[in-house]
Amino acid sequence: MxxxxxxxxxxxxxxxxxxxxxxxxxxxxxxxxxxxxxxxxxxxxxxxxxxxxxxxxxxxxxxxxxxxxxxxxxxxxxxxxxxxxxxxxxxxxxxxxxxxxxxxxxxxxxxxxxxxxxxxxxxxxxxxxxDTHHFLSGRNDVADLFAGKKTYLMETFYRSMRKRHNVMMEANGEDPLTGQWNYDHDNRGSLPKSITFPEASTFPKDVSSIVKMLERNGINTMGRIKKNVLSYPTSRSECLEALTDFVQNRLPLFGTYQDAMTVRHPLLYHANLSFAMNVKMISPREVIDAAVSEWQRRPEEIEINQVEGFVRQILGWREYMRGVYWAKMPQFALTNDLDHQAELPSWYWTGDTKMNCLGHAVNQSLDLAYAHHIQRLMVTGNFALILGVHPDEVDAWYLGVYIDAIEWVEITNTRGMSQRADGGLVATKPYCSSANYVNKMSDYCKGCHYKYKEKTGDKACPFNSLYWDFLDRHRDKFANNFRMAFMYKTWDKKSGEDKAAILERAAWVKAHADEL
CATH class of the missing domain: 3.40.50.620 (HUPs)
Known part of the structure; x- marks a missing residue:
């Protein structure tokens, strides 16, 4: 034997x-x-x-x-x-x-x-x-596709994956259904006041015994768990139920409002299936197939931009992030192209800040171990970027706080896309903005302690002065970037007095970040 x-x-x-x-x-x-x-x-x-x-x-x-x-x-x-x-x-x-x-x-x-x-x-x-027989691409596919390139364009990879796996393709296998690959321009809607949000399936379980075991062994955790009840799916059958719930009830409006943010509901129309996929209880292929099948079953109710945006996140972005990880590790974890050195404000661990957008996004993360991608990218990540936080600190927070955070997907999104520490490999421009973007895409600015239109003064939103300060101090990096040209022209039109006042406010904000 x-x-x-x-x-x-x-x-x-x-x-x-x-x-x-x-x-x-x-x-x-x-x-x-x-x-x-x-x-x-x-x-x-x-x-x-x-x-x-x-x-x-x-x-x-x-x-x-x-x-x-x-x-x-x-x-x-x-x-x-x-x-x-x-x-x-x-x-x-x-x-x-x-x-x-x-x-x-x-x-x-x-x-x-x-x-x-x-x-x-x-x-x-x-x-x-x-092999794990989970992913739809190999470890080295991204590296091979972009061999010799200084930037890795996700759209190129995404189109190759659509063709390879025959997802939403014409019969010839070369052209996308409807003749259009990407409906991103239709997926940036802000929420109307009267909209309602379907409640998602939850799977409550008492995990008191695990919590006590962690305490017994001195495991230092972050975040909160109300009454020691965990509501995420933790079995394949529960994950399949959650998938069915998403495609039936939230997919019809997913694409249109995938970038929107609100204090009214934590999930909006998102799937919240990333933990289920990242621990491999369900596969990306069955998630994609379920979404496409639902769209085909209800074409009059589900427009193509809803399903294409969802497919792109999984077949495109998720697989692409993994490929970037294996192409660039371990050096990727050491990158700090902008030489940022600041510490992450203490309220990232408490949610205790007067900024509504950050208070809501951070507290939701601490309460649920969840925030959707725009909250991560354009609120918590954006603020850390323009504040100049060291990417090591940002990595540690994101890797810890989110239930779906495993390094292969966390570090490439955080250090690459969000913090632009990789020198522009993943993103052609830094994902930074003033309060104007936050106000446009959310209801966070209403009733906030700070004024989203003001750039200077005690009540000026910290995003505004930090945004211009970020552009000013990194001019050598971004002035020649065609996607940033308009903003530098706007900055250059300001008077010397206005610039000095904005930079002075930014200096105060950076020195008092823990107090904001």
Whole structure:
């Protein structure tokens, strides 16, 4: 009889459709671990840790029910055995089982990839790595597509993916349905006053035992969890229910209002399926297919811009971000092209600020471990950018606070798109704005302590002076950028007195950021 095989399943590899599980093998044992290293490599949101651990436990139970051999070690058990990392646990069990083979699915984080590559230093048997069978592109596809290029244009990648996977394409496989690839210009609507928001499915579960375990082990978390109840889907069946709920009830207006922000509802028309996909309980292909099928079933109710905008986020942006990550890591994590050095204001951890937009976006993030992409990009990210915060600080906050934040998707969005630390690889212009954009796309500015139209004075919105200060201090970087030319012309038309007053206000804001 061959020696036993030990097969590792990471916390973001909960894919029940993986070929590993097509049949049962009594000679194979699957291993899933809660570890100190994964719970502490950044300061995670309390709901994020609870969701990962609960989803992992549920997946282990489902594997056992299907007849598979499973080792599941809780954080308590790992620490009792003094096994702090994934590799520590894996090598311990390989020895206990006298395993001749260790198998693992390729990790999506560089640090874990390096950790598992080093297993051979302490294991004399066979080590096999296989694909996760989740993504629609390979690790190196983006790097190969843009070889020799200084910038990686997502639209180019997106069109190639539409063709490769025959998504919303004409019969010839070359042209997009309706003859148009991208409906982004139709997806920037601001919310009318009378609009209503459908309530999304929730899946409340008491996670008090996990919370107590984290406290018992001294895990330092951030954020809040009301009454120790977690409402995210943590099983495949729940994820499928959440997907059905989205395509039926929110997809019809998703595209039009995907950039809108409001204090009236946290989710608006967004899917909130990123955690489900990022831990692989559902696949991007089945999410895309569900959206396209619903559009085809109800063409009179769902316009093409709604579904195309959604497909672009998954087939385009999500896959593209992963490709950028594997093309540029580990150097990408060290980039700071704008040489920003400021600290993140303390209220990013409390929500205690007089700025309505940031107070709402930060508190929602702390309460729900969720904010949609424009809140992340144009409120919390925009402010950190124009304030000049060091990208390390921004990375740490985003990686910790959001339930869907895994480094491959977090750092490329944050350090690349949001903070422009990558020198312009991901974005052709910095995503910065004054209060005018926030007011246009939200109801945040109504009733705010600060005045969104004012640039100077005690009540002037901090976004305004910081925006012009950002452009002024980085003129050498952006003055020749054709997408920034209009703003520099506007700045240059201001009088010397006006410029000095704006920069003076910006200097005060930067010196008193914790007090805003």
């Amino acid at each position: 061959p020696s036993p095989t030990l097969s590792l399943i990471l916390g973001d590899q909960l894919n029940s459709n993986h070929p590993w599980f097509n049949s049962t093998d009594k000679n194979t044992t699957y291993a899933i671990y809660e570890t100190w290293s994964e719970a502490t490599y950044t300061r995670h949101h309390i709901q994020k840790v609870c969701a990962f651990f609960l989803a992992m436990r549920t997946f282990a139970d489902e594997l056992r029910a299907a007849g598979h051999n499973v080792i599941y070690r809780t954080l308590d058990e790992s620490r009792e055995l003094q096994l702090e990392s994934i590799a520590d646990n894996l090598l311990y069990d390989a020895n206990e089982l006298s395993a001749g083979t260790i198998r693992y699915q390729l990790p999506d984080e560089y640090r874990l990839d390096e950790e598992l590559k080093s297993l051979s230093e302490n294991f004399e048997g066979v080590i096999e790595a296989t």
